[in-house]
Amino acid sequence: MNESENTIHTCQLEVEGGNFNAAGTVATRIKSILKELKMPDDIVRRSAICCYEAEINIVSYAKKGIINLTVWPEKVLIEVDDEGQGIPDIKQAMQQGYSTANQLIREMGFGAGMGLYNITSYSDEFAISSEVDKGTFLKITINKH
Amino acid sequence: MKLRDIKEILNADVIVGEDKLDIEVKTAFGADLMSDVLAFAKAGSMLLTGLTNTQVVRIANVLDIAAIILVRGKKPPPETVSLAKDLHIPILTTKFILFETAGRLYAKGIVGCIEKVESGSERI
Numbered sequence: 603m604n605e606s607e608n609t610i611h612t613c614q615l616e617v618e619g620g621n622f623n624a625a626g627t628v629a630t631r632i633k634s635i636l637k638e639l640k641m642p643d644d645i646v647r648r649s650a651i652c653c654y655e656a657e658i659n660i661v662s663y664a665k666k667g668i669i670n671l672t673v674w675p676e677k678v679l680i681e682v683d684d685e686g687q688g689i690p691d692i693k694q695a696m697q698q699g700y701s702t703a704n705q706l707i708r709e710m711g712f713g714a715g716m717g718l719y720n721i722t723s724y725s726d727e728f729a730i731s732s733e734v735d736k737g738t739f740l741k742i743t744i745n746k747h
Numbered sequence: 748m749k750l751r752d753i754k755e756i757l758n759a760d761v762i763v764g765e766d767k768l769d770i771e772v773k774t775a776f777g778a779d780l781m782s783d784v785l786a787f788a789k790a791g792s793m794l795l796t797g798l799t800n801t802q803v804v805r806i807a808n809v810l811d812i813a814a815i816i817l818v819r820g821k822k823p824p825p826e827t828v829s830l831a832k833d834l835h836i837p838i839l840t841t842k843f844i845l846f847e848t849a850g851r852l853y854a855k856g857i858v859g860c861i862e863k864v865e866s867g868s869e870r871i
Binding site for chain 2: 622623625626627629630633643647650651654655709710711712714716717720723724
């Protein structure tokens with residue numbers, strides 16, 4: 603069976619780097635899309651949390667980013683592609699508590715080194731690749747439990 | 748317990764949601780670190796926090812938080828108030844510090860939305 607034929611929804615959403623006021627709007631949008639599609643609450647919640655953290659990372663560290671959402675009846679795929687400073691040491695960035703966040707990010711209640719860690723905790727599959735001065739790519743899969 | 752009772756216990760001012768004081772609340776989560784709120788706060792809980800930026804409201808919306816209780820007498824900026832009105836999320840503000848706010852609510856039967864985390868994190 604071809605996976606792409608079973609998708610029930612796909613969409614592409616843009617995130618503007620540096621716009622702290624708008625951070626979280628894509629997560630809010632994704633939550634309402636998944637609710638309209640009557641996805642299980644657990645999937646909606648975990649997708650929104652992962653998307654929120656990814657969005658905060660784009661706003662904090664990139665010029666812009668694209669979030670692609672693909673929905674199957676029992677699975678959600680969130681692909682995050684940003685143009686930004688990239689991550690020199692992914693292993694270090696994945697560690698709970700490691701952060702390079704500035705004061706502004708910390709004042710908003712983020713930047714405590716929990717972002718990527720939270721994404722790994724709340725997703726079922728997580729892949730990350732990054733190139734310094736180019737950008738970072740995340741592939742986040744959330745399955746029905 | 749109703750949000751109206753919470754208002755009395757905390758001697759709080761209602762900034763948004765005067766019409767929502769009859770909603771029922773049983774649990775709460777308190778933190779100033781939004782990543783931890785995202786990780787641990789549960790739907791239907793109150794969020795006790797000292798942060799007042801728009802992120803608090805967006806996160807409350809994403810997590811289906813019942814009400815935001817601002818502690819230490821914090822007053823939210825206009826953009827936070829306006830977003831909370833748009834998203835229909837009540838905001839109350841109390842002069843009590845976070846510790847006192849939590850203690851006074853706990854003494855009246857409100858409990859944590861989770862009791863503790865497992866090895867530094869909790870998988871839902």
